[in-house]
Amino acid sequence: MPRCGQAILEAEPEVIINQVTALSAPSRDYAKWLEVTNRLRSEGTKTLMTAAREAGTRRVVAQSASFMTQPVGSGPTDESAPLYLEAPEPIRSHIQANIAAETLVLGTPGIEGVVLRYGFLYGQGTAIGPGGEWATGVASGDVPIVGEGTGRYPFIHVRDAVSATVQAVGRGSPGI
Secondary structure, eight states, X not given: OOHHHHHHHHHOOSEXXXXXXXXXXXXXXXXXXXXXXXXXXXXXXXXXXXXXXXXXXXXXXXXXXXXXXXXXSSSOXXXXXXXXXXXXXXXXXXXXHHHHHHHHHHHSTTOEEEEEEXXXXXXXXXXXXXXXXXXXXXXXXXXXXXXXXXXXXXXXEHHHHHHHHHHHHHSSOSBO
8 A cells, every 4th residue: 555545544543634736836738737636636535545444534525626617607606516527638637537536535435525626726825826926927917818807717715725624524414
């Protein structure tokens, strides 16, 4: 078993919070940027859930993405919105990796799986926050606003993401 699995077996945690990504620094090569996170979401989650089950873990709270839904309509979407399974690459591969992770977290027998579909994180210390790479790029014109700027993406402040995660550790029904 990989080291992370062994660490879980040794620790025997009651709850695991899986926030692992490799998206710390934006890249102009979007496919390359998502590649490692896609592996973490699919292969890494499989290892994590196997070890969690063997260790007797009660609950796993896992990160996923809220921008996996079909780009239709003008209002906000929720967890019941249809997924964008026919998205162009590299988005499609990222959606498939997130679906694989969600399926593993929610479908592992004996574990209460909770999936939190976060939007893009913003706030201090993020690429979108004050002084961040995206924020300064938009301000300087290096990152263009496409068309009329009417595209939409879900965002969540880092403090709100932390709050939701902490709450999911001790309460809430399993599911997305």
